[in-house]
Each structure stands twice: as C-alpha cells, then as structure tokens.
Amino acid sequence: MHAKSIVLLSGLGLLAFPLSTLLAAPVLQMHVYEAVPDQLPAANKLVGQAVEPQRLRLHIYESPQKTAEKKTPWLEYDKADIYFKAGYRRDELRWSIAGPGGQPNILSELTWKDIEIATVNLGATLYTKENWLVNLDFLYGEIYDGKNQDSDYFGNNRTREFSRSNNGADEGSVMDLSVGFGKRFEWVLNERARTRYEWRPMAGLYYYSQDLKIVDGFQTIPALGPFPGLDSSYDATWYGPWIGMENLFIKQDAFELGLNFKYHYAFYDATAQWNLRSDFAQPESFTHEAEGDGFVTELTGAWHLSPRLALTVDVRYQKWLADRNGEDKVYFANGNTAKLKFNEAEWESFGINLGLNYDF
Structure with missing residues (x-):
C-alpha cells in the first residue's frame, strides 16, 4: 500500500x-x-x-498554541499506610478529694488497680512528597478484670480511716483518639549496609476516655462483708494538645526500630454515678475538673514480610497526673450542690500490641 x-x-x-x-x-x-x-x-x-x-x-x-496549565493537586502524597493491632493493656487510676475547708486533706480516695484490657487499634498515616505526614489513630478496649478500693478518712494524710470497701472492677471500656502532624528528616548512616535514620517532630490533638465500673461490693472497714446492688460508674476523660518526636532506625528497608516520646497537656474531666447513695443525684452524682500533663514512651519494631506488608510489635508506657485547678462538684438529690477541693487524678498504663502494617 x-x-x-x-x-x-x-x-x-x-x-x-x-x-x-x-x-x-x-x-x-x-x-x-x-x-x-x-x-x-x-x-x-x-x-x-x-x-x-x-x-x-x-x-x-x-500555529501558536496555548501552553496547558499544569494543575497541581492540593495534596500530593508519596505513600500511605494503614495498620491494625490487637493487644493487652493494664491500667491503674487513683483520685482523691479534700474535706470541707481542706480538712482533712484527703477525705475520700478511690483506686482502680490491675485493670486488664483487651484492645484493638486502627490507624493510617499519609506521607506527602514534601516529607510532611499526618496520622490518625483510634484504640478501643474492653475491661475484663480489675480491682477497686474506696477509702474515707477523718484525719489528714490518710489517717483515722473509718470506711473501706474492696470491690470488683471487671467491667467497662477505654477509648483513645489522636491526630498528629509532622515532618520527616532523613540521614543515611551506612550506605553500604543501607541503614538510615529518620527523625520526625510531631504535634497534634488527643481525646482519651476511661469508662470505669465498681461492682461486687465488699465492706472491709467496718468488716461487714459483701453487700448487694453495687453498680457505680466513673467516666474519666483526658484531652488536649500534644507534642513529641519519633526516632526511626531502618535497615535495608526490611527491619525498623522506633523510639517515640510524647508530652500531653491535659484537661481532665470526670462524671460519676454513685448508685447506692440515695442522698446523691442520679445519674450524675458528682463531677471532677483539673489540669495536668502526661508523658508517653513507645518502643516499636517492624519486620517486612513483603515490600508492602510488615509485621509490627510495640510496647507503650504512659504516666499522667492532673493536680492543678482541681474542683469536685457534688449534686444532691434535693437539688443542692457543694464544691470541694479535687486533689489529683493519677493514671499509669502499660500496653503491648501485635499487628500488621500495609503500605500503598
């Protein structure tokens, strides 16, 4: 042709x-x-x-032609990953209030110990081409075991204890929600061994909640033994801004080891229902407010099963204290209210998780 x-x-x-x-x-x-x-x-x-x-x-x-204008996407990402983790967490929470006029300095103190929690953790991280990143993290846990102690005192510094109950705390739940933004900085440590280090300064917002229960009542002082009908609750929330840094050591794009630190400024709120106190209002018997801070340390590891899929493990320890500007507000059944000094709330937690991370 x-x-x-x-x-x-x-x-x-x-x-x-x-x-x-x-x-x-x-x-x-x-x-x-x-x-x-x-x-x-x-x-x-x-x-x-x-x-x-x-x-x-x-x-x-x-012929003169118009040069096509190149449209740049408002958010052009380099990669993203999603992760799923399942794990175990053990919490302890303690709070106390002072009496009228500050006497005694500890009137009532409640402690939750050995709170064992089964957790699931979901999250995603987006990495942009300019080395910025954004992370969204959500954790939910069910409490399946724990102990509670409720003590009241006539004297300062936990003296002249006149009432104590040792109760069950094997119900309830926890929830953590956090969003963070950061920047990636990378250095090659050993080019031949393909080892590099990433430093990621971060900042964000968080909201953590603990829905704690008091059940299976047992009166220790005076020694009256078990008593029926106890089903009280204490719902605590910690929220505010946080800053931190992530340190990541990467070898041959196959193994990663991370060490992370975060500081949280904390606003603390709690609402309680004391179901056996007929003189208290129901369902809101009293509330707590305070300010404080929290520190979280996390050690992470990842082994790549394929270029996109990795097996992960992390260990986390956190310690919190809300002891500033504290207020305890009591609501009575007759409609009256009273304000006492809220001394502090202290929360300590340890957790371990195993999960999968997928890059796309």
Missing part, C-alpha cells in the same frame, strides 16, 4: 508531503493568496506577449 500524501501548489511547482510527516510535525497554519501583479516578472508585462496566469503564493507557519 502506498503511503498517503498531500500535494500543495507553490511558485516552484508541486510539493508532496507524506501524511505521516504532517501528523508528526507541529500544528501548522496555511495561508494561500494571489500574487500582486506588480510582483510578477517584468517579462510578463511586454506587449504582445502572453501573460502567465497569476501565481498563488503559499505561506505555511507554525
């Missing part, structure tokens, strides 16, 4: 251009016009000599 072509007429004769050449070339504009008679050769103007037909002139030029 012969290649198709286009034939153009010019002052020099017929010009043939293969079609494929024209298609491959830049977009051309063509203008054909009659030559002005004065521009014809002088020989053609002699009397008695036949004048050649007017010739056509062909002007071919490259």
